[in-house]
Amino acid sequence: xxxxxxxxxxxxxxxxxxxxxxxxxxxxxxxxxxxxxxxxxxxxxxxxxxxxxxxxxxxxxxxxxxxxxxxxxxxxxxxxxxxxxxxxxxxxxxxxxxxxxxxxxxxxxxxxxxxxxxxxxxxxxxxxxxxxxxxxxxxxxxxxxxxxxxxxxxxxxxxxxxxxxxxxxxxxxxxxxxxxxxxxxxxxxxxxxxxxxxxxxxxxxxxxxxxxxxxxxxxxxxxxxxxxxxxxxxxxxxxxxx
Ligand SMILES: O=C[C@H](O)COP(=O)(O)O
Numbered sequence: 004x005x006x007x008x009x010x011x012x013x014x015x016x017x018x019x020x021x022x023x024x025x026x027x028x029x030x031x032x033x034x035x036x037x038x039x040x041x042x043x044x045x046x047x048x049x050x051x052x053x054x055x056x057x058x059x060x061x062x063x064x065x066x067x068x069x070x071x072x073x074x075x076x077x078x079x080x081x082x083x084x085x086x087x088x089x090x091x092x093x094x095x096x097x098x099x100x101x102x103x104x105x106x107x108x109x110x111x112x113x114x115x116x117x118x119x120x121x122x123x124x125x126x127x128x129x130x131x132x133x134x135x136x137x138x139x140x141x142x143x144x145x146x147x148x149x150x151x152x153x154x155x156x157x158x159x160x161x162x163x164x165x166x167x168x169x170x171x172x173x174x175x176x177x178x179x180x181x182x183x184x185x186x187x188x189x190x191x192x193x194x195x196x197x198x199x200x201x202x203x204x205x206x207x208x209x210x211x212x213x214x215x216x217x218x219x220x221x222x223x224x225x226x227x228x229x230x231x232x233x234x235x236x237x238x239x240x241x242x243x244x245x
Pocket of ligand 1: 098171227
């Protein structure tokens with residue numbers, strides 16, 4: 004399975020931030036290596052320009068969210084079809100920042116994942132427990148319920164990102180044993196071949212250890228994806244296609 008190293012830029016980046024992708028490509032020797040997929044999910048304003056600019060270097064571009072419907076009276080939203088039209092190949096759905104800030108339920112996340120399939124995109128479905136839930140010993144139960152409610156139904160390939168909410172942007176990470184336990188659990192609940200990403204404070208200093216865990220097939224990286232100097236060592240830390 005080819006590892007997927009994805010950068011989620013969240014609400015960061017103006018057009019000039021292409022300089023960081025240019026720098027990443029230089030550090031990678033001119034293009035993304037064949038044995039791993041490298042994905043950048045910039046703000047929606049940059050998807051079309053980046054998709055056009057970086058397809059030759061094998062840097063893939065994705066969206067950070069999509070509406071379940073293809074079009075309609077939904078001011079400020081964008082559809083999966085619009086992302087595909089702009090050149091995206093992936094879309095993140097159900098990120099905890101959207102589940103928390105926009106009240107997205109599992110059913111909404113599932114509808115968004117189905118919308119991604121409808122448009123020909125690969126959804127990256129995010130799941131993860133809060134600190135209280137982990138401390139109460141409920142992490143597997145919570146993630147199990149999120150998987151049950153959020154995963155798309157069709158036979159198309161999709162990606163799952165396990166992101167413990169308490170690890171996002173905090174510098175905290177679960178133990179390697181906890182990551183392994185959760186990824187084994189998610190593997191048991193997902194179709195064969197599903198790529199499982201870990202996300203939450205992945206940095207150059209911990210990427211190699213995390214990416215070596217069985218059933219961790221890549222990373223969803225927030226803050227450390229914004230600068231080529233940080234993202235490049237994470238991209239190269241992933242073991243190549245196995
Ligand atoms: O989507 C990315 C995650 O929320 C992780 O963010 P972070 O690497 O800044 O902790």
